[in-house]
Amino acid sequence: MSKRKQPARAKPAPEPTTAQPTTAQSTTPQPMPAEPAPAERALSTAPDRTAPDRTAYDPTTPDPMTDEPTTPAEVDYDDHDLLGQADWVIGGEAARKARQQGLYAGYVLFLGALVYGLPIVQAVFRTSDASSLGDQLSSPEAIALLVASVAALLGAVVFAGRFRGPVVPPMPWIDLVLPVPLDRALALRRWWRYAAVGGLFIGALSGLTIGAGLAFAHLAGPLTIIVTTAVGTALGVLATRLWLWSQVRSWPGPDRGLSLLWRVPDALRELHAESLRAHSANTSTMAGSALTGNLRTARLALTRPIRHGRSARLRPGRPFGVLVRRDVLGLRRTPGAFLSGLGLTALGGAIVTWAFTQPAAPSIAATIGLLPLYLGFGAWAEGLRLQADNVGTPSLLGTSELTEAGAHVTVPTALTVLVLGGWVGVAAAIGSLPASAPLSLWLVLVLVVAGNVLAAFRGSPTFMLRPQMVIAWYAVPAFTVVLLGSLVAVLTKAGSYTWLSVVSWLVYAVLAWAVSKVRRLTYLHRA
Amino acid sequence: MQMGAVAVLTGEVRAEGVGKTIDETTLLLPTDVSADPGECIVLRGPNGSGKTTLLRIIGGLLVPSTGTATIGGREADERDRTVRAAVAALLGAPTTYRDLTLVDHLVLIDSTWGGDPATSDDRSLALLDRLGIAHLDDRFPHELSSGQEQLFRLALTFSRPASVVLLDEPEQRLDTGKRQVVAELIRERTESGGTVVMACHDPELTATLATRVVDIVPAR
Numbered sequence: 072m073s074k075r076k077q078p079a080r081a082k083p084a085p086e087p088t089t090a091q092p093t094t095a096q097s098t099t100p101q102p103m104p105a106e107p108a109p110a111e112r113a114l115s116t117a118p119d120r121t122a123p124d125r126t127a128y129d130p131t132t133p134d135p136m137t138d139e140p141t142t143p144a145e146v147d148y149d150d151h152d153l154l155g156q157a158d159w160v161i162g163g164e165a166a167r168k169a170r171q172q173g174l175y176a177g178y179v180l181f182l183g184a185l186v187y188g189l190p191i192v193q194a195v196f197r198t199s200d201a202s203s204l205g206d207q208l209s210s211p212e213a214i215a216l217l218v219a220s221v222a223a224l225l226g227a228v229v230f231a232g233r234f235r236g237p238v239v240p241p242m243p244w245i246d247l248v249l250p251v252p253l254d255r256a257l258a259l260r261r262w263w264r265y266a267a268v269g270g271l272f273i274g275a276l277s278g279l280t281i282g283a284g285l286a287f288a289h290l291a292g293p294l295t296i297i298v299t300t301a302v303g304t305a306l307g308v309l310a311t312r313l314w315l316w317s318q319v320r321s322w323p324g325p326d327r328g329l330s331l332l333w334r335v336p337d338a339l340r341e342l343h344a345e346s347l348r349a350h351s352a353n354t355s356t357m358a359g360s361a362l363t364g365n366l367r368t369a370r371l372a373l374t375r376p377i378r379h380g381r382s383a384r385l386r387p388g389r390p391f392g393v394l395v396r397r398d399v400l401g402l403r404r405t406p407g408a409f410l411s412g413l414g415l416t417a418l419g420g421a422i423v424t425w426a427f428t429q430p431a432a433p434s435i436a437a438t439i440g441l442l443p444l445y446l447g448f449g450a451w452a453e454g455l456r457l458q459a460d461n462v463g464t465p466s467l468l469g470t471s472e473l474t475e476a477g478a479h480v481t482v483p484t485a486l487t488v489l490v491l492g493g494w495v496g497v498a499a500a501i502g503s504l505p506a507s508a509p510l511s512l513w514l515v516l517v518l519v520v521a522g523n524v525l526a527a528f529r530g531s532p533t534f535m536l537r538p539q540m541v542i543a544w545y546a547v548p549a550f551t552v553v554l555l556g557s558l559v560a561v562l563t564k565a566g567s568y569t570w571l572s573v574v575s576w577l578v579y580a581v582l583a584w585a586v587s588k589v590r591r592l593t594y595l596h597r598a
Numbered sequence: 599m600q601m602g603a604v605a606v607l608t609g610e611v612r613a614e615g616v617g618k619t620i621d622e623t624t625l626l627l628p629t630d631v632s633a634d635p636g637e638c639i640v641l642r643g644p645n646g647s648g649k650t651t652l653l654r655i656i657g658g659l660l661v662p663s664t665g666t667a668t669i670g671g672r673e674a675d676e677r678d679r680t681v682r683a684a685v686a687a688l689l690g691a692p693t694t695y696r697d698l699t700l701v702d703h704l705v706l707i708d709s710t711w712g713g714d715p716a717t718s719d720d721r722s723l724a725l726l727d728r729l730g731i732a733h734l735d736d737r738f739p740h741e742l743s744s745g746q747e748q749l750f751r752l753a754l755t756f757s758r759p760a761s762v763v764l765l766d767e768p769e770q771r772l773d774t775g776k777r778q779v780v781a782e783l784i785r786e787r788t789e790s791g792g793t794v795v796m797a798c799h800d801p802e803l804t805a806t807l808a809t810r811v812v813d814i815v816p817a818r
Contacts, residue, residue, distance in 0.1 A: 376741075
């Protein structure tokens with residue numbers, strides 16, 4: 072309970088009588104009522120209409136008995152009780168039930184990890200040469216990669232916190248409850264707890280799944296399960312706290328240091344109402360855009376306005392060259408996009424190259440590496456997406472759609488070739504570069520380019536907007552890349568070159584499909 | 599590589615009985631518009647009468663439900679690269695590159711239309727200067743006020759070559775002085791043989807520029 076300065080009457084208020092109005096319209100001061108216990112409130116089906124309304128209290132209203140103005144005093148103010156009342160008014164019984172849904176989601180997640188996660192992790196580490204894989208997984212390179220991946224994950228959490236932190240109450244709560252002089256840590260604690268419990272649970276579950284997978288694949292002992300679960304839990308907690316810290320830092324304030332990581336109530340008190348409103352609005356925008364397939368809006372909600380690198384100029388020249396230079400300039404002005412692309416491509420490229428060059432690598436490794444590789448290319452392909460955004464508007468550029476698309480894939484393709492080339496060089500240096508690896512990596516590169524063109528020019532959904540269908544619609548390009556890329560890996564590893572040539576035609580068919588999508592989206596918008 | 603060899607269309611704009619109906623809603627009643635090179639046709643009418651719809655049909659962005667629209671004798675269809683090469687249009691907000699400054703945008707457009715690289719910067723800065731926003735050349739589009747944004751959109755439209763220019767209320771959000779600058783740009787375009795068709799609510803601008811006024815009758 073906290074004490075707040077609250078104006079009060081100088082004299083005891085008269086007892087309310089049945090003749091006196093007790094609704095919000097009343098201007099007659101009322102004594103504080105005895106509050107119902109939380110359990111009682113949860114069980115009731117409607118707000119207590121006989122309860123006097125504090126909002127009717129007006130300190131400047133003269134006492135009706137004496138006609139004298141009131142004077143300020145100090146009274147007890149129960150924050151928990153006020154929060155309970157606000158909860159009831161805003162959500163009623165439905166809000167309590169909605170919170171219980173969170174427990175059910177956790178249960179489903181646990182079952183999902185058990186049924187799908189564990190077999191997948193086992194498959195990841197399943198190999199014909201367990202001892203070599205064990206040696207490679209405990210090598211300094213593998214550990215460095217693991218540390219880099221964890222660091223990238225935590226970096227992504229910090230990045231996300233700038234736009235969408237863990238504490239995002241609904242708009243009515245921000246506008247109607249937060250302005251009340253309650254302790255902000257208390258008013259926001261619920262949303263923090265949701266995120267904190269979620270982070271802890273996901274971290275523990277991930278650690279448990281990975282540890283169990285390693286143990287079942289006989290790459291580690293049973294003790295590993297405990298260790299990975301503990302490490303996963305700790306990382307989950309750290310990630311959630313970094314997420315909150317990043318949300319605090321998204322708004323100017325006096326206390327934004329790293330010490331907020333262990334001073335959670337203070338971090339919650341640092342959250343500004345305007346920042347919370349912006350994060351809540353971002354959430355609505357992203358969810359709405361994602362559900363309707365409006366990717367440009369979702370993307371712009373995530374990006375920060377560019378404000379630097381303005382002194383650099385776009386050098387004029389021939390159309391293709393100037394479009395390529397446009398993309399280079401764009402990456403110079405958005406170093407975050409460049410670095411995230413570099414991180415993802417380096418990670419994905421390392422795993423994919425390992426899968427193609429090392430006999431001990433499990434077949435599924437390529438599947439895992441393809442996704443970051445695809446996403447990394449995408450981070451560098453903003454020009455391609457901007458071209459697709461412009462479809463349907465009067466043309467400003469004097470180039471054909473294919474020339475423009477070709478120019479826009481040049482920079483990301485060149486950067487991806489550099490990264491993959493670097494990893495192939497490393498593989499060659501350690502003396503393990505099968506002749507089939509460069510050919511397979513070439514097919515992967517074509518797939519990644521085609522997949523990103525497909526993704527940029529996917530247009531808008533033309534079906535009934537159901538969440539499952541929208542997710543499937545989003546996933547088609549990435550799924551195509553991962554599926555065909557995995558097939559390439561499996562066939563390369565098995566040495567089935569006849570089938571590999573068949574799959575290579577499929578890969579080029581995907582590229583042709585992507586080119587046709589560019590044409591179709593450019594021209595079929597007219598109606 | 600540019601758009602390849604495309605025929606250069608003259609600025610003859612013909613819209614004969616063009617109308618647009620979607621389901622049971624009529625956006626534009628059948629309307630005739632004709633404009634020849636050197637002319638500035640002003641479309642006038644109350645809000646919702648279909649001026650923008652008519653401009654979109656002339657620009658080949660929308661298929662008319664009735665009638666036909668041609669540019670230089672060719673069906674107005676934005677998919678036709680010859681039509682695209684002939685028509686510059688400011689119909690709504692063009693999507694800009696969030697990572698390019700104002701002058702970068704103009705240089706990019708100029709280069710893709712085969713402008714001389716040696717003088718591209720000068721042309722771009724001169725156009726910004728004409729519109730009074732040369733001092734904002736190193737700003738990004740999201741750093742502009744609404745009026746400055748409109749001037750930038752006009753700069754984008756006028757920076758590319760075209761025999762036909764379509765403008766939807768070019769005067770919006772501009773002060774009197776800037777409206778005169780825009781009037782001057784439009785006049786120069788028609789004097790050099792271009793055709794301008796624009797929707798306009800400013801009587802002064804209409805009186806200054808219009809060789810003919812077409813009143814659009816609202817559907818209801």
